[in-house]
Amino acid sequence: MADSSPARYKPYNRSSIQRAPQWERIPAELREAVDVVSHVLPFRTNQYVLDELIDWNAIPDDPIFRLNFPHRSMLDPDDYATLRDLLRSGDKQQLAKQIHVVRSRMNPHPAGQMTHNVPRLDGEAVPGIQHKYAETVLFFPSAGQTCHAYCTFCFRWPQFVGEDDLHFAARDAAGLVAYLKRHPEVTDVLITGGDPMIMRTATLERYLEPLLDAELDHVQNIRIGTKAVGYWPQRFVSDPDADDLLRLFERIVSAGKHLALMGHYNHPAELRPAIAQSALRRITATGAVVRMQSPVLRHINDDPAAWRELWTQGVKLGAIPYYMFVERDTGARAYFELPLAEAYDIFRTAYGAVSGLSRTVRGPSMSAFPGKVLIDGTPTIRGEKVFALQFLQARSGGVVRRPFYARFDPEATWFDQLVPAFGEPGFFFEDVADGTAKSPSAGRSLDLVGA
Numbered sequence: 001m002a003d004s005s006p007a008r009y010k011p012y013n014r015s016s017i018q019r020a021p022q023w024e025r026i027p028a029e030l031r032e033a034v035d036v037v038s039h040v041l042p043f044r045t046n047q048y049v050l051d052e053l054i055d056w057n058a059i060p061d062d063p064i065f066r067l068n069f070p071h072r073s074m075l076d077p078d079d080y081a082t083l084r085d086l087l088r089s090g091d092k093q094q095l096a097k098q099i100h101v102v103r104s105r106m107n108p109h110p111a112g113q114m115t116h117n118v119p120r121l122d123g124e125a126v127p128g129i130q131h132k133y134a135e136t137v138l139f140f141p142s143a144g145q146t147c148h149a150y151c152t153f154c155f156r157w158p159q160f161v162g163e164d165d166l167h168f169a170a171r172d173a174a175g176l177v178a179y180l181k182r183h184p185e186v187t188d189v190l191i192t193g194g195d196p197m198i199m200r201t202a203t204l205e206r207y208l209e210p211l212l213d214a215e216l217d218h219v220q221n222i223r224i225g226t227k228a229v230g231y232w233p234q235r236f237v238s239d240p241d242a243d244d245l246l247r248l249f250e251r252i253v254s255a256g257k258h259l260a261l262m263g264h265y266n267h268p269a270e271l272r273p274a275i276a277q278s279a280l281r282r283i284t285a286t287g288a289v290v291r292m293q294s295p296v297l298r299h300i301n302d303d304p305a306a307w308r309e310l311w312t313q314g315v316k317l318g319a320i321p322y323y324m325f326v327e328r329d330t331g332a333r334a335y336f337e338l339p340l341a342e343a344y345d346i347f348r349t350a351y352g353a354v355s356g357l358s359r360t361v362r363g364p365s366m367s368a369f370p371g372k373v374l375i376d377g378t379p380t381i382r383g384e385k386v387f388a389l390q391f392l393q394a395r396s397g398g399v400v401r402r403p404f405y406a407r408f409d410p411e412a413t414w415f416d417q418l419v420p421a422f423g424e425p426g427f428f429f430e431d432v433a434d435g436t437a438k439s440p441s442a443g444r445s446l447d448l449v450g451a
């Protein structure tokens with residue numbers, strides 16, 4: 001498809017995917033898996049992803065196919081068989097019950113991520129806000145809680161299948177503005193979802209303009225988490241209100257704010273189409289900055305060459321490599337997870353093969369309960385092989401960048417599986433953090449960095 005022909009956004013879900021021209025190319029057993037698994041995990045794709053991002057000669061191993069289409073092995077084999085049989089039997093009541101059981105087993109609410117850190121103003125909870133780190137507030141506009149396509153690894157999956165209460169999201173910016181006026185320590189607001197870029201420009205504007213209020217001078221940085229740069233770059237190029245969106249970005253920048261689009265790029269294939277490159281150029285021409293981030297995922301980007309291309313191309317097009325995350329402990333995690341040691345090797349190999357300009361990237365980082373924990377190496381110290389760790393971000397600022405060590409475990413895939421090295425009884429921060437994580441096993445994922 002040529003860059004020049006404006007495309008209309010055309011989504012597909014479980015009921016409509018059969019009408020996509022590419023459906024015929026999917027073998028029967030994969031089609032069955034799409035049907036069965038999408039009863040548990042959310043499924044949405046769109047015509048642009050099908051036409052431009054997936055290599056249909058490479059399915060099912062094509063990384064974007066894996067990123068977007070549910071697969072049989074995303075469910076436990078017994079669960080898969082039970083659900084498939086129930087679907088065949090037509091027993092809707094039993095099916096609904098079983099779906100709920102399977103979802104409950106997939107840790108849908110890791111550490112209560114939608115309810116924790118909700119701040120109060122005059123004794124009342126402020127809807128749509130989370131305040132975990134002193135300088136940063138997360139804001140969830142209610143109109144931005146879906147995405148142009150869904151990622152099979154998404155840690156926010158329960159909200160897309162109706163299992164999460166979306167009442168936490170805010171219908172307007174009034175509560176946010178009132179809260180920020182009382183919190184001069186907040187320098188950063190992250191607008192997140194879902195994907196805020198799913199909103200029309202006029203709606204987005206209603207949320208963003210109030211942040212330009214003179215009384216909010218302390219809010220220096222406005223970040224917008226988005227996957228539209230990968231799944232629907234037309235949002236910035238050829239949608240009917242794409243130009244209005246860019247003018248809005250310009251207004252924010254000329255008001256003296258730093259505007260950062262936190263672009264979720266999971267694979268370099270998302271940067272290859274001409275329109276994706278156009279989107280990046282148009283965004284950065286407004287004075288906004290694009291930063292690139294993604295978890296490292298088995299089947300999708302567990303290859304240093306993919307990261308190398310992503311960061312190198314990103315820099316060439318004006319984006320800044322920012323984070324490589326570790327996949328979180330929810331949803332189809334068993335399908336995507338990698339041992340921390342392997343994630344570190346992928347990072348190090350890719351990092352070692354790029355220009356210094358790409359080495360703005362940090363990782364692999366776990367968004368764990370006490371903060372963002374960086375895996376900084378696997379050295380041998382005093383005869384013991386260890387993970388060298390440090391906080392990049394934490395509830396307690398005093399612990400940031402202070403090195404600490406965990407016993408090396410080649411199988412460990414998350415922070416809560418690590419134990420202190422050198423026979424120490426606990427990690428140092430267990431005394432100095434704010435009392436929320438007294439042991440690593442309490443350290444379930446919490447922090448929100450979604451699109």
Ligand code: SF4
Pocket residue numbers: 146147149150151153154155156157193194195227264450451
């Ligand atoms: S919230 Fe982000 S990770 Fe989740 S489906 Fe949307 S774009 Fe993908």
